[in-house]
Amino acid sequence: MLRLAAASLAGTAVEFYDFFVYGTAAALVLGPLFFPTFSPLAGTLAAFGTFGAGFVARPLGSVLFGHIGDRRGRRPVLLVSLLLTGAATVAVGCLPTYGTIGTAAPVLLLVLRFLQGLGLGGEWGGAVLLATEHAPTGRRALWSSFPQVGPSLGFLLANGVMLGLSATLSDAQFASWGWRIPFWASGALAAAGLWLRRSVTESPLFLKIEDHARVPLAEVVRGHWRLVLLTAGALSVGYAVFYTVTTWSLAYATDRLGVSRTVMLVCVMATVVVQGVLTPLLALVGDRYGRRPLCLAGCAGMALWMFPMVALLSTGVPLLISLGFLEAMTAFITVFAVIAAYLPELYEPRVRCTGAAVGYNLGGVLGGALTPVVATALAEHGGRVPWGVGAYLTVLALLSLGCFALLPETRPLPVAVTEPAPG
Template sequence: MHNSDSPSESQATTQSAAPSTPKSAPRPTPPSLPRLAAASLAGTAIEFYDFFIYGTAAALVLGPLFFPTFSPLAGTLAAFATFGVGFVARPLGSVLFGHLGDRRGRRPVLVISLLLTGLATVAVGCVPTYETIGVAAPVLLLVLRFVQGVGLGGEWGGAVLLTAEHAPPERRALWASFPQVGPAIGFLLANGVTLALSATLTEAQFASWGWRIPFWGAGVLAVAGIALRASLTESPDFLQVREHARVPLVEVARGHWRLVLLTAGALAVGYAVFYAVTTWSLSYGVEHLGVSRTVMLACIMAAVVVKGALTPVAAVLGDRYGRRPMCLVGCTAIALWMFPMVALLATGEPLLMFLGFLVALLAFVTMFSVIAAYLPELYEPRVRCTGAAVGYNLAGVLGGALTPMVATAAASGEGTPWGVAAYLTAVAVLSLGCFALLPETRPVREEAVVPATG
């Protein structure tokens, strides 16, 4: 019996990622790649808008509104704990929707996950506060955040796979990177709305009802996203699978468990850095440094704009030089930059904070721009939706769920929060080791053979 997680088999899996089509199998008309990429990008943007708006609210208002009997620090930690529940739920969503994606197709996943997340997000905006219904308020918040996480856990696998499996192998990282731009757009939408409300409402108005508006807006976005995705065609790789896995999770656990753990550990640093910049630093800047909410949001959003714009550019490099080298470079840059980033944040100066955030997110995008091509290439098509999604979302638990809470606790004292920098650097070193153990998957381009003469 051979080890199915060995580099040799992973590479073989990559080369056979598109099994031969049975002669009797119908060949659906492939969609326009720009249209497919746009639909996937729009969906991930909407899903991550739903997810990020909660993180912003947790950093700014949910503590005193839903945990008023706690101290300010404890209230913020409790709000971030409900934020983390969404990450804990994401692996469950990846299992449920991964099963659907591997058994019934990638396309149904896109519609159902978007609907689920949208409904949960709108409901969050309707939950009464602790003052109105007591302890039931944080309980409802917790349940709805869990449902959000389940929906988002399914979204990434469906959107990325549908795009990656339609794309030509030599440009797969580029086309698959467009869904990866979605989180940046979702973050900008979420925080743009929050920034506009912060600039036009008083503190009392924002705390009373203004924070609810971004959650209600998720309903409109979800309807638009579902309409955009409804006409997409199914992935050719899925249609060409001769025999679908009966229980994909069982096959992944038996044959690819090592690969799942390695990818989860490898991607943990991306989540840790992104949420340290976009969630924890917002709370830290406002509460500890006395920087206005508007200034902090503007600094973070400016860095995210550059990050989103450069994602396809980094993906092109991934098609040219390989997935694994890009991941190793990005991970190393993160490890080297965490102490300078925290030092720049501690100054409270907008330009210096922006510089710290920008370099951190550029290192992040160097790695995450190719992940949408890298993870699917590591798994065979019959279990690809489950395997890639479970590894990706387990990383969210390791890096995303814990980071705001650990960072908030580490920064509770006086002075520069070096403990946060040490924590992020340690996560980067762990991820670097995991990437070093993963194989390269970039398809080898066939060189033209020049016949010998004479």
Template sequence: MTRLAAASLAGTAVEFYDFFVYGTAAALVLGPLFFPTFSPLAGSLAAFGTFGIGFIARPLGSVVFGHIGDRYGRRPVLFLSLFLTGFATVAVGCVPSYATIGAAAPVLLLVLRFLQGLGLGGEWGGAVLLTVEHAPARRRVLWSSFPQMGPSLGFLLANGVMLALSAGLTDAEFRSWGWRIPFWGAGLLAAGGLLLRSSLAETPQFQEMGERAKLPLAEVVRDHWRLVLLTAGALSVGYAVFYAVTTWALAYATEHLGVSRTVMLVCIMAAVAVKGALTPVSALLADRYGRRPLCLAGCTACALWMFPLIALLQTGEPLLMFAGVLVALLAFITMFAVIAAYLPELYEPRVRCTGAAVGYNLGGVLGGALTPIVATALARGEGPPWGVAAYLTGIALLSLGCFALLPETRPVLEPAEAGAEAAPA
């Protein structure tokens, strides 16, 4: 289990590094470089629009790779998705700016961002099922929380590289070529991830499966459409909160509040580091008390914290901004440390890769794709952007209602079973 968890963690870290480095670049440089004929506000909206394309591609990726995972095994998904995302990310770093090739530049950017999202849409399902279908039932959430720590590591790595380049280069050098270096580095990371995954075995549950679904998506739509919609709505708040504080807040603080780019990146990275370290704590609580109670608690915390978050960001004080972001991310991880086990448990094994991944990535469209765009539009006036707080609170309440309608899935073990599983866990 340790080797499997490490491999799934490394893979999701690389995949989310690729995805996050684009979000940081969109917040800092992509608007002026690829949409120079737009006003500053329109340029930011256009850059975040290309960012959102990745989320729109993710459900399609979950369908394509989910079909592969349910028909041919979880293992092939891990290789194909990582290769596709790594290739697209390196290619983004090679796209000339608008000044060089004109309108072809933003078009290429859109295509490559779409491919990034396609690969990431398949990655999550494969990485999560690798641990979920190997793990003992009593510690299933704990082991499946390892791939959920991958986004934190990927975010820290992506923004750490961006921070180092931003601090070490002049603004002109960073905007000219420095921002491309993190994209090129994705090739080395993807190669290392593929090497690490080369020795992984197929999951026992897939090997023991009897008849496999011929068209997994058709079965999911026919038999589990309500479950897909509920999980997508439930997860939308997690995406909305995470990308509000890591992408929109970065752009807002640097452009509207005059906060240094370096200071804001450090605040966000420190909060993400704490969030990643505490992910196993939420997982252990979910193994002990159930999946649904943790998700409901996280949603409630998000709903209560959005207005204080905006108030703390508006101060422009680093410690207060850090506190606002940290509490928001802790509320987020209370839910998202759990859903890696929760979503697959909601589906039967024959359509699990497709069903769990589609629900997870549709939540990304609802919460992640729109949030930076909507928040940027709502924050364009003078004064604190309370409209952003109201928007995020509304999404939190929607997700709370969806989680309330989902069943609990924590396995109830007999005393003999619990004792037998305690030792390997």
């Protein structure tokens, strides 16, 4: 389990590094480089639009790789998805800007971002299913939380590289060539991830399935469509809060509040460190008390904290910004620490890779793809405090809370409870 957990964590860290480094670059530099004919606001919106294309691709990736995972096994998904995402990320770093090739530059940027999302859409399902289906029954949430730590590590790595470049390069150097370095680094990281995953064994539960689904997506749509919609709606606020904190806030604070890029990256990274540490601890709570109670508590926390968070952000004071982010991300990870166990347990094994991944990534479209664009537009028409952003996130939190309320608990009962009494 340790070897499998390490391989799952490393792979998700690499793939989310690729995904996050693009989001940070979109907030800081891609607008002027690829959309220079737009106004600063329109350029930022356009860059966030290409950012959103990755989320649109993720459900398609979950369908494609979910089909492979349900038909051919979970292990092939891990290898192919990592290779695809890594190649697309390196290609972004090699892409000429608008000043060199004109309108072809933003078009190619959009295509590469789409390929990134396609690979990431398959990654999550394969990684968490291998961890969940290898894990002992009473520790599924704990072992499946290791792939969930991967996004935190990927984010820290991506922003750590960006922070180092931001601190050592001038603005002109960073805009000219410095922003490309994090994308090029993905090649080495992907190679390391593939090396770690080479010895991962196939899921024992998959090997026991005798009647594999011929068209997993068709079975999911026919028999589990309500479950897919509920899980997508339930997860939407988590994505929205995460990308509000880690992506939109960078652009808002640097452009509107005059906070330095370096200070904002430090604030966000400190928050994500706490998130990574809390993930396995909260997963242990989920193994003991259930998945659904944590999800309900996390959504309630996000609903109550969104207005205070934007108020603290608008002060421009780093300590208060960090406090606002910390509370929001703690509520977020209370939900997402147990999701890697909860979603697979909701679906039968023969369509689990497709069903869990489609629900998870549709939540990304609802909450992650639109949030930076919507938040930017709402903040532009607001005052000093972007109350509209707080209202938008609060409504999403209440929607997610309602969806979780309609989902069943899945935590396995202790053996002493499920076995009949002797005699």
